[in-house]
Amino acid sequence: MERLIPENRQLGLNYRRVFVMEFRNYYERNQFCSNTMENEQPKNNIKYETDDRNELDRRRFHADSLLDTRREFFSHSDQEKIINNYLLSAIGTLGIASGFVCMTDKEANKHYFAGRGLEQDKIEPLEKNSKKVVQHYFSENQRGISLPPMEARLIPCEDLSDHFSYPHKTMILIRWTINNECLGLTGLGEKILPGAYNDEDQKFLLDLTYNLLSALIHARAANSIRKLKFELQTKNLELEDAVEQVEKNRADLDRRLFHLKSFYDIFHELSGLKDTNRILETFLLMIIGILGAGQSYILLLDRKEKTTCMTCRGIKNENRKKLPQDQINTMINKCFEFAEVHKLGPMNALRLAGRSFWGNTVRPVEAQIEILFVINDSYLGLIGFGNKITRGNFSEDELELLMTLVHHLMVFLDNAKSFETIQRLNIDLEKRNIELGKTIEHLTASRHKIEVLERAKARVKSAIQGEMEKAARISAKDIILICSVSLLLGLVFNYANPVGVSLIPQNWLRKTPSLIDLQWAKLKHDAGAALFVDARPAEFFRQNHIQGAVNLPPALFDFVYMMNFGNLDTQKEIIVYGRNISRHYDEEVLFKLASRGHENVKLFPGGFTAWKRSGFPLGP
Amino acid sequence: MTVIRFVKKGLTHRYLAFVFRLYIAGIFIYASMYKINYTAEFAETIASYQIVPYWGVNILAVVLPWIEVICGILLFAGIRVRSAIAILSFLLLTFTIGIYINLISGSPISCGCFHTIGESISWRTVVRDMIWLGMSIHIFFFDKIFQLGQRFSFTLKEI
Numbered sequence: 001m002e003r004l005i006p007e008n009r010q011l012g013l014n015y016r017r018v019f020v021m022e023f024r025n026y027y028e029r030n031q032f033c034s035n036t037m038e039n040e041q042p043k044n045n046i047k048y049e050t051d052d053r054n055e056l057d058r059r060r061f062h063a064d065s066l067l068d069t070r071r072e073f074f075s076h077s078d079q080e081k082i083i084n085n086y087l088l089s090a091i092g093t094l095g096i097a098s099g100f101v102c103m104t105d106k107e108a109n110k111h112y113f114a115g116r117g118l119e120q121d122k123i124e125p126l127e128k129n130s131k132k133v134v135q136h137y138f139s140e141n142q143r144g145i146s147l148p149p150m151e152a153r154l155i156p157c158e159d160l161s162d163h164f165s166y167p168h169k170t171m172i173l174i175r176w177t178i179n180n181e182c183l184g185l186t187g188l189g190e191k192i193l194p195g196a197y198n199d200e201d202q203k204f205l206l207d208l209t210y211n212l213l214s215a216l217i218h219a220r221a222a223n224s225i226r227k228l229k230f231e232l233q234t235k236n237l238e239l240e241d242a243v244e245q246v247e248k249n250r251a252d253l254d255r256r257l258f259h260l261k262s263f264y265d266i267f268h269e270l271s272g273l274k275d276t277n278r279i280l281e282t283f284l285l286m287i288i289g290i291l292g293a294g295q296s297y298i299l300l301l302d303r304k305e306k307t308t309c310m311t312c313r314g315i316k317n318e319n320r321k322k323l324p325q326d327q328i329n330t331m332i333n334k335c336f337e338f339a340e341v342h343k344l345g346p347m348n349a350l351r352l353a354g355r356s357f358w359g360n361t362v363r364p365v366e367a368q369i370e371i372l373f374v375i376n377d378s379y380l381g382l383i384g385f386g387n388k389i390t391r392g393n394f395s396e397d398e399l400e401l402l403m404t405l406v407h408h409l410m411v412f413l414d415n416a417k418s419f420e421t422i423q424r425l426n427i428d429l430e431k432r433n434i435e436l437g438k439t440i441e442h443l444t445a446s447r448h449k450i451e452v453l454e455r456a457k458a459r460v461k462s463a464i465q466g467e468m469e470k471a472a473r474i475s476a477k478d479i480i481l482i483c484s485v486s487l488l489l490g491l492v493f494n495y496a497n498p499v500g501v502s503l504i505p506q507n508w509l510r511k512t513p514s515l516i517d518l519q520w521a522k523l524k525h526d527a528g529a530a531l532f533v534d535a536r537p538a539e540f541f542r543q544n545h546i547q548g549a550v551n552l553p554p555a556l557f558d559f560v561y562m563m564n565f566g567n568l569d570t571q572k573e574i575i576v577y578g579r580n581i582s583r584h585y586d587e588e589v590l591f592k593l594a595s596r597g598h599e600n601v602k603l604f605p606g607g608f609t610a611w612k613r614s615g616f617p618l619g620p
Numbered sequence: 621m622t623v624i625r626f627v628k629k630g631l632t633h634r635y636l637a638f639v640f641r642l643y644i645a646g647i648f649i650y651a652s653m654y655k656i657n658y659t660a661e662f663a664e665t666i667a668s669y670q671i672v673p674y675w676g677v678n679i680l681a682v683v684l685p686w687i688e689v690i691c692g693i694l695l696f697a698g699i700r701v702r703s704a705i706a707i708l709s710f711l712l713l714t715f716t717i718g719i720y721i722n723l724i725s726g727s728p729i730s731c732g733c734f735h736t737i738g739e740s741i742s743w744r745t746v747v748r749d750m751i752w753l754g755m756s757i758h759i760f761f762f763d764k765i766f767q768l769g770q771r772f773s774f775t776l777k778e779i
Contacts, residue, residue: 478703486686582667
């Protein structure tokens with residue numbers, strides 16, 4: 001805006017300079033005309049000089065009027081005033097009795113009308129039909145033909161349309177255009193003084209109209225500038241509001257950033273901690289730094305174990321009260337009752353009402369702000385803050401931040417508690433794993449033992465089944481075993497038995513006795529030269545025997561010998577017979593007789609069987 | 621048919637076989653006692669049958685009584701019944717054949733089953749031995765109870 005004003009001034013000066021130049025030209029042209037007239041009428045010099053002077057004065061007057069009007073035009077920015085001034089200037093300068101100006105601004109959709117020296121009944125129809133009047137004279141514009149900009153043109157009075165009720169004695173009509181959107185029409189009546197409009201007047205009117213056009217352009221530009229300025233001011237105000245809002249948002253963002261940074265810092269610090277005490281200490285240290293609190297404490301209460309865990313910052317030890325167990329229990333019960341009354345569920349926090357809440361209950365530390373937070377049904381905590389270091393009160397933002405961080409703390413405490421539980425469970429699990437490992441080892445050993453026993457069982461079963469099968473059938477092995485055992489026992493018993501028998505036949509150990517064959521034996525029998533001794537058992541002897549033979553069985557040798565052979569000559573020839581497949585009785589008797597001193601004893605191997613087969617005499 | 625079946629069932633009953641088993645076991649154990657104590661006399665008895673060669677008579681007299689007593693004990697206890705009764709059946713068959721041969725040949729020998737001086741062999745002796753042999757065969761086929769070997773089946777069930 002400040003820069004526009006000098007520019008308008010400069011514009012005014014320029015117009016003024018142009019106007020002066022135009023005036024100079026106008027003057028020189030009139031001077032030339034006057035010179036020409038001097039040449040043509042030299043004789044009437046005095047009269048003509050007077051007329052020329054009047055003419056020059058009139059021209060000067062026109063020029064001055066143009067200059068003033070131009071000044072006047074550029075001092076206004078209202079188009080209606082400019083039009084009024086234009087009309088007044090035209091009427092006043094040329095001495096016209098009446099006149100009117102119609103203007104249509106399509107951009108602003110406005111119609112201007114100004115009238116002077118007209119009766120009221122003439123003004124009203126003109127004003128009412130001003131739009132139509134303008135449209136009539138700018139019919140080419142209605143047809144879409146572009147109008148030449150900054151143009152002013154005189155319309156002869158003969159061309160005046162009869163359609164419109166122009167004021168009486170309208171002598172001249174000027175059509176002017178600024179551009180296609182802004183059009184106008186100027187109508188002027190008769191002069192007050194008799195006379196028609198001469199060229200100078202028409203020239204003046206056209207110049208004046210051009211000045212009007214310049215002024216209107218200037219005014220429209222000024223209005224546009226003013227409008228732009230207003231819009232700019234409005235925009236500036238909106239911008240200031242926006243800046244203010246941005247500043248506010250920025251402050252809010254800064255606060256949020258601070259909160260987030262606090263969250264991040266606390267989260268970063270607490271995330272690596274698993275011990276409850278360290279979490280409390282770290283949290284308290286950071287929270288007093290964030291809030292600028294002078295004193296603070298956190299108290300954890302465990303309802304199941306009836307224990308407390310307290311961490312303080314900025315509180316001297318002498319100000320801390322060591323509470324007995326009953327007061328701790330009272331405090332725990334009060335806190336849990338409060339949580340139950342306010343339906344404070346797990347992972348929720350609530351600000352306490354200070355001393356009115358505690359009443360007569362003794363607390364370890366007095367605090368300005370206290371927040372009760374419930375982690376689970378048996379585990380809650382209290383966090384308290386004393387006055388700030390700046391001696392101010394905690395703001396709502398800080399309290400909101402505090403509540404948020406307390407929720408944060410609850411999560412970490414719950415995690416720590418869970419971690420402790422998990423650790424405890426892990427230790428138990430490890431112990432159980434060790435026990436399980438031992439059990440598995442025992443089971444493995446037992447299984448191995450069972451497998452060995454199973455194998456043994458299978459073997460035993462197989463052996464028993466084998467034994468059963470053996471028992472159920474004849475076994476050569478069994479028979480051999482029975483026979484072998486019997487042989488062994490028999491040999492052992494026979495060896496130990498004093499009346500045991502010799503297992504080796506005795507005749508195998510003795511000398512071969514002298515034998516006698518059947519024929520010799522018959523001869524001896526017939527000659528009675530030999531005593532025939534039947535060595536067979538008495539039953540066989542009694543059954544049949546060689547005639548004249550004497551029975552002397554080995555079993556009864558001593559008795560029978562003593563009875564029957566006691567007086568027998570030892571030189572007497574004795575023929576002994578009697579043997580079978582199983583016994584050589586004859587040899588036994590022969591050797592016994594020999595042992596008794598009988599030297600001429602002969603063995604008859606053929607025996608009774610050969611004797612009988614030969615048909616030799618048998619019998620007693 | 622029912623009577624025949626009843627008789628057949630009675631004759632093949634396992635308790636009858638058990639009685640026969642105890643009887644045969646008792647006879648052989650009893651018979652072996654004398655034979656063990658009087659080996660020489662038993663050897664004479666064996667020799668009187670004139671079946672065994674002279675070099676094997678004494679050995680047989682020493683061993684045979686022990687075979688009898690061991691088989692008798694096994695039979696009584698129910699151990700290896702079939703093997704034991706098979707051995708005893710073989711002995712009975714041998715004795716019967718020996719007696720039969722001596723009866724045919726007219727040898728005036730005593731039986732010697734229980735004592736050296738006893739009854740002479742006769743057809744009655746043959747019949748007696750054949751009855752015992754029949755009992756042995758019955759035991760071989762039908763004896764199934766009170767055997768020590770069956771103890772294994774209980775053991776198997778327990779296992």
